[in-house]
Amino acid sequence: MKTPDVLISGLGAFLPERVPIGWAVDRGLIEREAAERYGITSVTVAGEIPAPEMAVRACREALERAGQDPVALSLVLYVSVWYQGPHGWCPQYYVQRHTGAGKATAAEVRQGCMGMFSALELAASHLLASDEHEAALVTSGDNFTSPLLERWRFSPHFVMGDAGCAIVLSRRSGFARLKSINAVTLPEYETMHRGPEPLYPPGATLPGKLDFGDSKQRWLTGPDRDPAGALKLVAAQDELVTRTLGEAGVALEDITRVAYANGSRERVEGRAMVPLGLPMSLSTWEQGRTVGHIGASDQVVALEQLLAAGDLGKGDHFLMLGVGPGLTIACAVVEIVETPHWAGVPVRAAG
Structure with a gap:
């Protein structure tokens, strides 16, 4: 959109x-x-x-x-x-x-x-x-x-x-423009984060702990696993990013920084930066590794922290990429149109 x-x-x-x-x-x-x-x-x-x-x-x-x-x-x-x-x-x-x-x-x-x-x-x-x-x-x-x-x-x-x-x-x-935002859902992956647990009674009323690692492993070895595996996810994400960048009128070369869910270096690199063809130095992993996966706040906090530190400024483009149970993938492009009054002053390389 x-x-x-x-x-x-x-x-x-x-x-x-x-x-x-x-x-x-x-x-x-x-x-x-x-x-x-x-x-x-x-x-x-x-x-x-x-x-x-x-x-x-x-x-x-x-x-x-x-x-x-x-x-x-x-x-x-x-x-x-x-x-x-x-x-x-x-x-x-x-x-x-x-x-x-x-x-x-x-x-x-x-x-x-x-x-x-x-x-x-x-x-x-x-x-x-x-x-x-x-x-x-x-x-x-x-x-x-x-x-x-x-x-x-x-x-x-x-x-x-x-x-x-x-x-x-x-x-x-405003100091920034939300240029485009989109999401795509692959509902055939719905069982990945559910496992064999029944829908009733609700899990919160039963003993036990949430373990996404266990439910995912059960899904990978169960009958609901999609034979296309991660290839379908990569294709869906690629189409989503391409569409969102196109709507924003920018190319990947115009992206200054990329924020993905705060996971391990392996996950951020393998699920975001490598598919995008961008180096890890453009990711927000260095910031994310100090706070962990903070629920739905990862990308917005990363944007706030980059601006506060002076690492984003006028003319920069910020790509937000996220994924959640469902399975849903989302993407947004933000353009910084002016440095906000509360932000630091970006240090730019000479020339």
């Missing part, structure tokens, strides 16, 4: 304390060989800070940076991956209450680790639908401290970190 009239006016991120992966190795929470192979140095651990509270803190930062009156927001979308709070409770209204965005329509988007892409696409469509829609707030928060999940062994190539992120989209002004 082309979205050249949708601007990014604010970004916010909340990253709790980083815990070195060596700490987890010493306590037997992850095998030393796996930790060394992944290359992840630390993950962010929120302890008892609720996921929606991390989202609120990121939202306040994003709104302040944007100079956005929360009363003028027409939409608030909350992206969740893990459990957010009490049963039957809706986190999006907590965000509304604590940011002053009470006049907006609010909804929760639950689409795994690529949920921010879906929320951004929905928010962009909302803004483009009516001139009366001035700005939208998209946020996410997740705390993976839970007896239902082992953050250090959650899935092959991934160690889970906690974070909150927020992005303000506007029709009026």
Whole structure:
């Protein structure tokens, strides 16, 4: 979907304390060989800070940076991956209450680790639908401290970190332009992250822990495995990236940095950079390896961190690439049209 009239006016991120992966190795929470192979140095651990509270803190930062009156927001979308709070409770209204965005329509988007892409696409469509829609707030928060999940062994190539992120989209002004965003779903891979577990009763009501590594292994050796294997995923991703770049009017050579899900070096390189034909030096892996896989916040936090450090500036193009259970692949292109007032000054090579 082309979205050249949708601007990014604010970004916010909340990253709790980083815990070195060596700490987890010493306590037997992850095998030393796996930790060394992944290359992840630390993950962010929120302890008892609720996921929606991390989202609120990121939202306040994003709104302040944007100079956005929360009363003028027409939409608030909350992206969740893990459990957010009490049963039957809706986190999006907590965000509304604590940011002053009470006049907006609010909804929760639950689409795994690529949920921010879906929320951004929905928010962009909302803004483009009516001139009366001035700005939208998209946020996410997740705390993976839970007896239902082992953050250090959650899935092959991934160690889970906690974070909150927020992005303000506007029709009026902004420092960046969301030029295009798209997603593709391969529903035949739906069973990959389900395994043999029945749909009823819900897993949250039963003993046991979520283990994506186990469910994927069962899928690979079971009758539902697609004989095309990873080739279908690579082809779908290639078509998606090509289409998104085409809509944005840019080529791969124009891309300054690429953000993929924060996994091991092997996963980021093999699933993103090699298929794109780009070097790892253009990836955000060096930043991602210090926080872990922070749910749906990976790509937005990477963008915020690059801007804050002065590693992106006017004229740069940022490619976001994500994947989530479903199986869904998403892609977006962001152009930096001016350096935001809160960002560092990029250091450019002479000539």
